Amino acid sequence: MSVPDCSAQQGAESNLQNMEFKRNHSELFRAECVRLIMETDTACKRMQNDDSKELGQRVQDIQFMTKELELKLDEIVVEIDLLLTSQSRVEKALEACKEPLRITLLCLEERMKRFPTERRHDKADRELLKEREVIEGAILILRRAAEQVTEQLRLNRSMKELLEQDLREKSEAQCIDNSCILMNAESPDSQLRPKRTQTLLPSLSVTPKQWENISDVNMAQAEQQLANSLYLRALLESLLEQTATDMQKQANAVATALQLNVWDLKAAKTQIEEQMSTIRSELASQQRSRVDLLTAIAEQERLLGLAQARLALRLQRPSKEQCLDPAQLQLLAEVQQINAHITKLREAVAQSEEEQRALLRCQRELQENLELKTNSLYIDEVICAQLREPLTHGF
Structure with a gap:
C-alpha cells in the first residue's frame, strides 16, 4: 500500500507544478x-x-x-x-x-x-x-x-x-x-470611414519637390x-x-x-534756250563725226579689197610655188587687221547714231518742257501744296 501512495503524491505535485507554470505563463x-x-x-x-x-x-x-x-x-x-x-x-x-x-x-x-x-x-x-x-x-x-x-x-x-x-x-x-x-479619434464615424478611392502607388505620386x-x-x-x-x-x-x-x-x-x-x-525756263543751243551744236558735231567714220570705213574697205586681190592673185602661182611665205602671212594678217578696223569703225558709227538719237530726244524734251513748265509748276506749287497743308501741323 505504501508504493501506490507515493506515486499518487508525485503525480499531484507534477500537476501542481504544471498549473503553476501555466499560470505564470498567462x-x-x-x-x-x-x-x-x-x-x-x-x-x-x-x-x-x-x-x-x-x-x-x-x-x-x-x-x-x-x-x-x-x-x-x-x-x-x-x-x-x-x-x-x-x-x-x-x-x-x-x-x-x-x-x-x-x-x-x-x-x-x-x-x-x-x-x-x-x-x-x-x-x-x-x-x-x-x-x-x-x-x-x-x-x-x-x-x-x-x-x-x-x-x-x-x-x-x-x-x-x-x-x-x-x-x-x-x-x-x-x-x-x-x-x-x-x-x-473622436470625430464622427462618417468622417473616419474611408471612401472607396483608388490609392495611388508611390511611383505615381507627386513628390514634394x-x-x-x-x-x-x-x-x-x-x-x-x-x-x-x-x-x-x-x-x-x-x-x-x-x-x-x-x-x-x-x-x-x-x-x-x-x-x-x-x-x-x-x-529751267531761262536755261532751256542755252541747253537747246548746246545740244544743236553737239548734234551737228556728232553728224560730222558719223560722216568721218563712214569715210574711214570706205577707205578701209578699199584697202581690204586691195589685200584680198593680192591674195587671190597669189593663188594663181604654180603649185610648187604655193608657199606660205612671209608675204603670204603678211597679207593674211593685213586682211584680218583691216576687218577688225572696219568692225570697230562700224560699231563707232552705230554708237554715233545712238548718240544722235539721244541728242534728238533731249532736244524734243527741251522743246516740250519749254511749253509744259507752267503746268508742272501749277501741280507742285498749288495742288500738292494744298493737299499737304494738313501734314504741316505734325503727326
Missing part, C-alpha cells in the same frame, strides 16, 4: 499584452502628433506658395491692363496713318497728270515715293506689333488662367489638409511672360515715337523737295 502574456497596448497607443499618439505637425507644415507650405502665386497673378493682371492700353495706342496709330498715306498717294497721282515729257523721276517724286514707303513700312510694322500684342495678350491670359487654376488647386488642397488636421517645381515652373513662366510683355511695351513706346518722327521727317523732306522743284522749274 501572467507573463497578460503583462506583454498590457505592454503591447501601451506601446501601440503611444506609437499611434506619436504618429498622430507627427501627422498633425506634417499636415500643419504642409498647410504652411501651401499658404506660402499661394501668396507667391497670388503676387504673380496680380502682376500678370496689371500687365494685361497695361498691354491693353498699348494695344489701343497701336490701333490709333494705325488709324492715324491712313490720312497721310491717302494724301501722299493723291500727290503722286496729281504729279502723274503732268504731260508725259514732264513725268521725270525727280527728287520730289523720290521723296514722295520714299514717304509712301515710310508710311507703308510704319503700317506694316504697326500691324506686326499689333499681332505681337495680341499674341502676348493671349499668352498673358493663358498664364493668368494657369495661375488661377494652380491657386484653385492649392486652395482645395489646403481645405482638405485643414480638414485632416481637425479630424481626430515635384509639387514645388510645378508652381515654380508656373511662376517662372509667368515671370518670363511678364518680362516679354514689359519688353514689348517698351518696344511699342519706342516704335510709336520712331514712326511718328520718321513720318514727320519725311513729310518735311517732301515739302522741301517740292519747293526746290518749283524753284528748279522756274529757273
Whole structure:
C-alpha cells in the first residue's frame, strides 16, 4: 500500500507544478499584452502628433506658395491692363496713318497728270515715293506689333488662367489638409470611414519637390511672360515715337523737295534756250563725226579689197610655188587687221547714231518742257501744296 501512495503524491505535485507554470505563463502574456497596448497607443499618439505637425507644415507650405502665386497673378493682371492700353495706342496709330498715306498717294497721282515729257523721276517724286514707303513700312510694322500684342495678350491670359487654376488647386488642397488636421479619434464615424478611392502607388505620386517645381515652373513662366510683355511695351513706346518722327521727317523732306522743284522749274525756263543751243551744236558735231567714220570705213574697205586681190592673185602661182611665205602671212594678217578696223569703225558709227538719237530726244524734251513748265509748276506749287497743308501741323 505504501508504493501506490507515493506515486499518487508525485503525480499531484507534477500537476501542481504544471498549473503553476501555466499560470505564470498567462501572467507573463497578460503583462506583454498590457505592454503591447501601451506601446501601440503611444506609437499611434506619436504618429498622430507627427501627422498633425506634417499636415500643419504642409498647410504652411501651401499658404506660402499661394501668396507667391497670388503676387504673380496680380502682376500678370496689371500687365494685361497695361498691354491693353498699348494695344489701343497701336490701333490709333494705325488709324492715324491712313490720312497721310491717302494724301501722299493723291500727290503722286496729281504729279502723274503732268504731260508725259514732264513725268521725270525727280527728287520730289523720290521723296514722295520714299514717304509712301515710310508710311507703308510704319503700317506694316504697326500691324506686326499689333499681332505681337495680341499674341502676348493671349499668352498673358493663358498664364493668368494657369495661375488661377494652380491657386484653385492649392486652395482645395489646403481645405482638405485643414480638414485632416481637425479630424481626430473622436470625430464622427462618417468622417473616419474611408471612401472607396483608388490609392495611388508611390511611383505615381507627386513628390514634394515635384509639387514645388510645378508652381515654380508656373511662376517662372509667368515671370518670363511678364518680362516679354514689359519688353514689348517698351518696344511699342519706342516704335510709336520712331514712326511718328520718321513720318514727320519725311513729310518735311517732301515739302522741301517740292519747293526746290518749283524753284528748279522756274529757273529751267531761262536755261532751256542755252541747253537747246548746246545740244544743236553737239548734234551737228556728232553728224560730222558719223560722216568721218563712214569715210574711214570706205577707205578701209578699199584697202581690204586691195589685200584680198593680192591674195587671190597669189593663188594663181604654180603649185610648187604655193608657199606660205612671209608675204603670204603678211597679207593674211593685213586682211584680218583691216576687218577688225572696219568692225570697230562700224560699231563707232552705230554708237554715233545712238548718240544722235539721244541728242534728238533731249532736244524734243527741251522743246516740250519749254511749253509744259507752267503746268508742272501749277501741280507742285498749288495742288500738292494744298493737299499737304494738313501734314504741316505734325503727326
